[in-house]
Structures are given as structure tokens and as C-alpha cells.
Amino acid sequence: MCNRYRLTATQAEIAATFGIRPPYEPDETYPAPDIFPTGKKTPFYGQVVIQDGADRKIERMEWGVTTQVPSKRDASVKLTKYVTNVRNLSSSFWRSMLTTPARRCLVPVTAFSEFGIAPGEDRKKPLHWFHVPSRPIFAFAGIWRPTERGNAYGFLTTEPNAIVAPIYPKAMPVVLHDDDYDRWLSAPWDDLKGLVAPYPSQLMGLG
Template structure:
């Protein structure tokens, strides 16, 4: 995310005051770190830093419980995601200027960056929930389009066209999930 807060506020119709610069998330998004999100409260859009990943407790190899962050929503019918997906107030947009998928074998991976040239700031379809130390978010993934598939054949994030963002934030779940599809590859590029 290389856009400034003021650019994000203008792009998403967020009225000032928005969060102060002291809450500025880092330019690269990593699990368990803050990222900008846009969500609606009372019909008004808000720009909010949220931590990436919904925590779950798993039993490790040692038999000891450990915390893990679930960062991507792939199984839209899972009970784990049902509440967040079903409640428009728990859906969000995760703005980005470009995103990375890794290509190659372990130890020799190369970062491949993608963007949408006609949208300087694009959105991932996301969900969020309150957490004990602040709000948490994750974003949806889907099958990769023909541009992403050769680099990352498993999945790609759900990207939204600007005209679909309001639907994602407000529509009933069945209508919102129609947007969870591969973004048209002809509208993207590898940078």
C-alpha cells in the first residue's frame, strides 16, 4: 500500500477526521500486522487499521496448544466465517496498490507483483471482527485467473472492481458472494 491516508479517504469517501498518522500501518501487509481497511458504520465509511488474521488455537506437534492467524477466507460455507460473511456490518474492503504472489521452489522463491492499472487503489473483499487488542480482518480468496495461475496455481485474493465495493459492503450474503470470483486477468498486469 503506497497510497497515503488522505488518498485512501478520498478514494473511499471517508470523511475526516480519519485516524491520525501515528496509526499508519506499514506499506507491506503481513499476517498479524496492521493494514488499512474500509468498513461502514451507520451508512458512513470509516478508514480503520486492523490486524490481519483471525486467531485460532491449534494443537502443535508437541501436543501443546498454540495460536495461529487464519488470514484467508476460502471456504465461504464454513461455520468459522459464516457470521462475518453473513453480516454486512462485518464486511470490509482491504485497500492495496499492488499485491505479491511468490513463484518458485522453497528457498528460491521470486516475488511477483500484480496491480490493476485502471484502479490506482484496488480493494480485496474482506471480513472483520472485534478482537481483545483491536479489530481483526481477513480477506477472501478464490480460484486464480489465467494471469495469476502460472505463478500461484492454488488461489488468488478476491479483488473488487470499484463499482462492486458498495455491494460487498451492504448486500445480502448471497448477492455479496457473487463477487467472490477471479478478477478479469485482462484488467491486471504483472509489474
């Protein structure tokens, strides 16, 4: 489960990568390079690329889509959970977002992290960073929806590839190829299921 990623690019670099035309919000309105899941009391934000009619735009959203889950102590009590990673694509909760192109987004990334499964000498699990050397800025396949606190997003995960699996064998984010950006933002969901696949490990770097 990816719960920390990085975006070190400038607004101009992001705009150029994803075909966004000015005006767009200045850099200082966005978070620090390391992006973490939103909190119940303190919202945390990332930025996503959405399709707005004929144009794309960058929007600031919380990373974590809200859902209600029963309390372990009392099933009649509902608790708010912030879901960052989308794995169960057959769930009715995600289906409305997946099947609605306007609810899909691109999540710009320069690197993402996973904790290793084995503790180091300090008894802490080491944090590993993954990147795509040939693509300084790449994108996760994301979805978003309005919430009571504003718009929120998550991104899809899939089976890990050969470079991620030894460190985190459960899953990795769905990294889109550049040629698939337009499709992700506009095509019918049934035509996109093949994109939910591990990114080629030979194209990724570690460290």
C-alpha cells in the same frame, strides 16, 4: 496464499477512493507500505474500510483473524493461529462474519504479491507483484472480528486468473470492482457469492 501486499497511497487518496469524509487519522499512525501478517508476539497492522452507520471510516486492524487449533503433539492443547486468507466459505467459523454486513470490510491495496513456484538461480523463489493499472487503489473483499488484542481482519481468496496462475496456481485474493463496494458492505451474503471470482486477468499487470 497472499501474505504480503502493498498500500502506498496517502490517507487523502484512500478517503477519496472509498468515499470517506474527514476527520480521519493522520498517515503517520499507519504502517509502512508493505503489509505483512500479524505476529504472535509483535502485532502488525493494516487498514480497512468499514461501514459505520451511514458513513464509511478507515480503521487500523491486525491482519490475521485468530482461531484455536489443536497442537500436533497433543490434541488437547490448543494453539492460536492467525488466519489471513479466507478460502473455505462454508466453514462455520467464517459464516457469521460473511453473513453479517457489519463484519465485512474493504481492504485497500495498491499491489499484492505471490512467490513463484520455481526457485531462481539463487535457489530462492522469486517474488512477483500484481497491480491493476487502471485503478491505482483497489480493494480486496474482507471480513473482520473483535479479538482479545483488538479488531482483526482477513480477506477472501478464490481461483487464480490467467496472470496469477502460472506463478501461484492455488489461489488469488478476491479483488472487488468499484461498483461492488456498496454491495459488499451492505447486501445479504446470498446476493454476494458471485463476487467471489477471479478478477479479469486482462485488467491486471505484473511487475
